[in-house]
Amino acid sequence: MVNPLGKHTHPYIPNSLPEIKREMMREMGIKSINELYADIPEKYRLKKLLNLPDALSEFEVKTHVESLLSKNKTCSDMPVFLGAGCWPHYVPAAVKEIVQRSELLTSYTPYQPEISHGMLQALFEYQSMICELTGMEVANCSMYDWASALGEAARMASRLTRRSEILIPKIIHPERAATLHVYDEPAGLSVKQIAYNSETGQISLEDLRSKISDKTAAVYIENPSYLGFIETQVYEISKEIHEHGALFIVGVDPTSLGILKPPGEYDADIVVGEAQSLGNSMNFGGPLLGIFACRDDLKLIRQMPGRIIGMTTTLDGSRQGFCMALQTREQHIRREKATSNICSNEALCAVAAAVYMSLLGPEGLRELGETIMYKANYAIHLLSKINGVKTPVFKSAHFKEFTVNFDGTDLSVKKVHEKLLQCGIHDGKDVSKEFPELGKTALYCVTEIHSEEDIERLAATLEEILIGR
Amino acid sequence: MEGENGMFKQAKWNEPLIFKLGRKGRKGHILPKVEDEVKRAVGDVNALIPENMRRISQLRLPELSEVEVTRHFMRLSQMNYGVDSGLYPLGSCTMKYNPKINEFLANLPTIGMLHPYQNESTVQGILEILYRLERWLTEITGTYEICLQPAAGAHGEFLGTLLMRAYHKLNGECKKRNEVIVPDSAHGTNPASAAMAGFNAVVVPSDENGCVDLEALKAAVSERTAGLMLTNPNTLGIFEENIEEIAKIVHETGGLLYYDGANLNPILGKARPGDMGFDIVHINIHKTFSTPHGGGGPGAGPVGVSEELTKFLPVPRIVFDGERYRLDYDRPYSIGKIRSFYGNVAVLLKAYAYILSLGGEGLKEVAEVSVLNANYLMKKLKEIEGLTLPYISEKPRKHECVFSAKPLKNETGVSALNIAKRLLDYGLHAPTIYFPLIVDEALMIEPTETFEKEELDRFVEAMRKICEEAYTNPEAILQAPHNTSVSRLDEVKASHPRTMALSWRMYLKKNGQNL
Numbered sequence: 001m002v003n004p005l006g007k008h009t010h011p012y013i014p015n016s017l018p019e020i021k022r023e024m025m026r027e028m029g030i031k032s033i034n035e036l037y038a039d040i041p042e043k044y045r046l047k048k049l050l051n052l053p054d055a056l057s058e059f060e061v062k063t064h065v066e067s068l069l070s071k072n073k074t075c076s077d078m079p080v081f082l083g084a085g086c087w088p089h090y091v092p093a094a095v096k097e098i099v100q101r102s103e104l105l106t107s108y109t110p111y112q113p114e115i116s117h118g119m120l121q122a123l124f125e126y127q128s129m130i131c132e133l134t135g136m137e138v139a140n141c142s143m144y145d146w147a148s149a150l151g152e153a154a155r156m157a158s159r160l161t162r163r164s165e166i167l168i169p170k171i172i173h174p175e176r177a178a179t180l181h182v183y184d185e186p187a188g189l190s191v192k193q194i195a196y197n198s199e200t201g202q203i204s205l206e207d208l209r210s211k212i213s214d215k216t217a218a219v220y221i222e223n224p225s226y227l228g229f230i231e232t233q234v235y236e237i238s239k240e241i242h243e244h245g246a247l248f249i250v251g252v253d254p255t256s257l258g259i260l261k262p263p264g265e266y267d268a269d270i271v272v273g274e275a276q277s278l279g280n281s282m283n284f285g286g287p288l289l290g291i292f293a294c295r296d297d298l299k300l301i302r303q304m305p306g307r308i309i310g311m312t313t314t315l316d317g318s319r320q321g322f323c324m325a326l327q328t329r330e331q332h333i334r335r336e337k338a339t340s341n342i343c344s345n346e347a348l349c350a351v352a353a354a355v356y357m358s359l360l361g362p363e364g365l366r367e368l369g370e371t372i373m374y375k376a377n378y379a380i381h382l383l384s385k386i387n388g389v390k391t392p393v394f395k396s397a398h399f400k401e402f403t404v405n406f407d408g409t410d411l412s413v414k415k416v417h418e419k420l421l422q423c424g425i426h427d428g429k430d431v432s433k434e435f436p437e438l439g440k441t442a443l444y445c446v447t448e449i450h451s452e453e454d455i456e457r458l459a460a461t462l463e464e465i466l467i468g469r
Numbered sequence: 470m471e472g473e474n475g476m477f478k479q480a481k482w483n484e485p486l487i488f489k490l491g492r493k494g495r496k497g498h499i500l501p502k503v504e505d506e507v508k509r510a511v512g513d514v515n516a517l518i519p520e521n522m523r524r525i526s527q528l529r530l531p532e533l534s535e536v537e538v539t540r541h542f543m544r545l546s547q548m549n550y551g552v553d554s555g556l557y558p559l560g561s562c563t564m565k566y567n568p569k570i571n572e573f574l575a576n577l578p579t580i581g582m583l584h585p586y587q588n589e590s591t592v593q594g595i596l597e598i599l600y601r602l603e604r605w606l607t608e609i610t611g612t613y614e615i616c617l618q619p620a621a622g623a624h625g626e627f628l629g630t631l632l633m634r635a636y637h638k639l640n641g642e643c644k645k646r647n648e649v650i651v652p653d654s655a656h657g658t659n660p661a662s663a664a665m666a667g668f669n670a671v672v673v674p675s676d677e678n679g680c681v682d683l684e685a686l687k688a689a690v691s692e693r694t695a696g697l698m699l700t701n702p703n704t705l706g707i708f709e710e711n712i713e714e715i716a717k718i719v720h721e722t723g724g725l726l727y728y729d730g731a732n733l734n735p736i737l738g739k740a741r742p743g744d745m746g747f748d749i750v751h752i753n754i755h756k757t758f759s760t761p762h763g764g765g766g767p768g769a770g771p772v773g774v775s776e777e778l779t780k781f782l783p784v785p786r787i788v789f790d791g792e793r794y795r796l797d798y799d800r801p802y803s804i805g806k807i808r809s810f811y812g813n814v815a816v817l818l819k820a821y822a823y824i825l826s827l828g829g830e831g832l833k834e835v836a837e838v839s840v841l842n843a844n845y846l847m848k849k850l851k852e853i854e855g856l857t858l859p860y861i862s863e864k865p866r867k868h869e870c871v872f873s874a875k876p877l878k879n880e881t882g883v884s885a886l887n888i889a890k891r892l893l894d895y896g897l898h899a900p901t902i903y904f905p906l907i908v909d910e911a912l913m914i915e916p917t918e919t920f921e922k923e924e925l926d927r928f929v930e931a932m933r934k935i936c937e938e939a940y941t942n943p944e945a946i947l948q949a950p951h952n953t954s955v956s957r958l959d960e961v962k963a964s965h966p967r968t969m970a971l972s973w974r975m976y977l978k979k980n981g982q983n984l
């Protein structure tokens with residue numbers, strides 16, 4: 001075969017050495033590997049070589065990919081104030097080191113627990129820490145992402161309540177709402193949106209009360225909300241939901257839970273969320289890490305999607321151990337009656353999150369929440385002083401993301417964005433089309449990686465742009 | 470058996486749960502500081518949080534130094550077995566070597582620090598990579614367009630069955646066409662995905678050759694058929710020779726043909742699902758394209774489709790106008806979204822590097838050697854007493870072969886599970902067991918192309934010894950494994966309502982300790 005070294009073997013294919021092939025074929029009593037393909041009908045045998053680039057040496061692959069990637073401008077090249085479900089946070093070196101340990105990295109789902117004990121324990125620790133953060137008692141060991149976790153949570157609620165209506169807030173990430181729709185429409189679920197208080201952004205309890213009924217399977221809220229503010233009526237909402245026999249699903253950004261009340265304490269039944277923010281790079285939006293947790297209630301647990309690691313002992317009882325639990329919910333056993341089709345998940349991202357939470361500890365997670373909230377509110381403080389800029393749009397407390405409105409200026413969000421980018425700053429996400437009622441509005445995100453200087457530069461540049469007109 | 474001479478010995482740290490480690494006040498990481506000016510301007514940040522929303526309860530996480538955290542997880546890693554440790558012949562999982570250069574590239578900050586909503590002008594490099602990968606994967610699968618968004622194979626299946634739904638809906642047949650046909654040898658995700666997309670799964674049996682029974686298929690299809698899900702080669706490793714006829718039967722009734730790409734590896738550059746008539750194809754990037762499984766994920770499950778179905782794909786689509794790459798959301802027929810953003814990009818980047826490292830010739834070599842290795846193992850294992858190879862044992866397999874340990878079990882009491890456990894003692898991973906469901910005491914063996922003959926021979930030798938041992942000293946096998954970090958686990962206890970502990974919190978509660 002052709003190969004960059006011009007020799008007839010490839011570094012990834014030890015048996016590509018012709019004499020080994022010959023040796024093996026001799027033992028098998030065949031003359032050519034093509035004999036093993038004889039059963040593929042002639043008309044389907046590919047007669048041409050795949051039209052792909054020629055193989056490159058490792059060095060060439062490296063320089064090629066590096067040079068393509070260097071065309072990107074990243075959050076290290078310029079301050080980027082984007083969030084909306086994927087957030088720039090620092091990933092400690094120890095996290096990166098551990099998830100590159102090849103025994104973890106190159107292992108499969110722990111079907112053979114005795115030889116996969118390390119991964120099982122790490123995943124159990126992840127589940128346990130997610131429970132501590134969210135105030136729930138059971139967590140699975142990952143979903144693909146927040147959006148698909150939400151889709152599965154709604155289906156689970158519908159199975160449990162045998163009802164088919166899901167109420168979600170009007171203020172929700174459009175991609176999450178779209179994913180929810182795609183997951184739930186085939187199951188016959190319908191989704192209705194609850195209005196918000198135009199002053200505060202908070203869920204309109206009145207609208208919730210008018211829409212909730214004995215058809216409601218679940219009500220979903222996000223805290224902090226998609227537009228960054230903290231929803232405070234959680235006890236009223238929870239009470240309303242449970243009085244109607246529906247389930248309460250809460251979506252979270254876990255970096256807030258060192259300082260915000262965990263959903264378990266306001267009686268959430270299911271918690272979903274995005275844990276990319278815990279020790280995982282953004283990677284242009286994937287892989288992500290969907291959180292899925294619920295209360296310690298067998299009825300709920302038996303309807304959970306995804307893999308769950310449980311604590312057990314060795315058969316002789318001599319030692320604690322871990323293995324996959326409740327597999328009878330899953331597709332490989334239950335097939336079309338499974339609680340979900342999920343098989344491969346985001347396990348290694350969950351390990352990263354476990355390492356991250358272990359490094360930060362209770363104090364670190366509290367500090368993380370405080371640091372983020374300080375910096376985001378500092379940005380609010382500076383930006384709100386700029387003439388024509390209104391931030392945040394809603395009179396509510398904001399955690400890490402907040403809306404910035406430009407109705408008082410003659411620039412569109414897009415124009416502001418272009419001008420900031422010219423100055424080497426990437427602003428937030430334009431949400432003017434998503435929420436026309438909010439006018440010319442963008443969603444900004446500030447985390448612990450943004451320095452005072454970054455924030456001041458943003459404010460000063462924005463002011464220049466707006467005044468310079 | 471413990472300490473048997475010359476045998477494998479896995480690390481056996483007595484590593485407590487991390488919750489039991491550390492000391493109050495220890496810190497594993499220092500966060501960037503909050504500058505004085507920021508503090509001054511904002512005031513007390515906790516006062517900003519409405520009182521009823523403040524966290525009051527103590528966060529019960531361990532308090533550890535970085536040193537202890539690193540050591541803890543390093544020890545856990547040593548109690549785990551990966552492809553880099555040795556043969557990992559899990560059938561259907563394609564556990565091949567994960568090239569190191571791919572890991573290096575996927576860990577560059579020039580991808581890690583990219584936000585998905587950045588201005589397109591700042592992400593041209595990654596868009597170019599994804600766009601080219603899409604082109605390459607269409608070429609490899611013989612499809613028209615590829616969507617890179619699904620996070621795994623099953624996610625791709627879900628998308629695929631949703632595409633069936635969208636297609637039939639547009640034809641006004643969605644209500645009527647509510648059945649998806651799957652062979653009895655199919656992976657569990659196939660019927661589960663079909664069910665998630667709102668279909669009833671209809672199972673067709675395999676014939677005596679281990680392939681789809683054509684008569685049964687003809688009887689199963691009807692105007693209710695939305696499509697058929699098939700993997701080819703199938704889960705026995707046998708190529709479905711009647712694929713042309715199968716495609717015809719399904720297409721003539723108006724159904725679509727879905728290709729489960731878990732078994733794509735042995736036909737890379739040799740044959741293409743698109744050419745065989747498949748309308749929808751998923752690819753398991755974490756199998757065929759060498760990206761590591763990470764103990765369960767993340768992987769990626771791109772979906773390829775025929776021209777007719779492209780309009781239904783999730784948004785956004787990556788488009789190239791000859792000069793710049795763009796994300797196009799303007800697709801009125803799109804089913805919408807199955808997740809946030811664009812896919813598991815860091816995983817996809819590794820596949821890009823992998824394809825570049827091999828080229829067309831190299832991928833064909835991958836396929837051929839994977840088949841050579843599987844048939845070599847099959848030939849050798851056939852000679853072992855106690856094992857049989859169901860379904861025309863003379864016929865070559867492709868990437869994997871499925872043995873039955875039924876005779877051994879009948880004669881000695883040693884089951885497929887016991888063989889699997891005993892293999893671990895040799896420092897070899899076990900094959901997939903009890904799948905496909907149509908083989909009793911199944912041992913599903915897929916060596917992949919990336920293991921050398923010496924390692925394959927070591928596996929054969931271990932299998933021979935184990936089967937011999939079954940006849941002479943079955944106790945040792947029934948008690949196995951002996952050389953792994955832990956001995957056999959009580960899986961029943963883990964799922965029993967009385968003993969079930971799915972988190973530390975639940976464990977403490979069960980054991981009467983207050984939170």
Ligand SMILES: Cc1ncc(COP(=O)(O)O)c(C=O)c1O
Binds near residue numbers: 621622704729
């Ligand atoms: C035949 C087959 N189909 C589908 C899947 C599901 O793929 P994934 O685990 O990537 O979701 C698998 C993987 O285990 C498989 O072996």
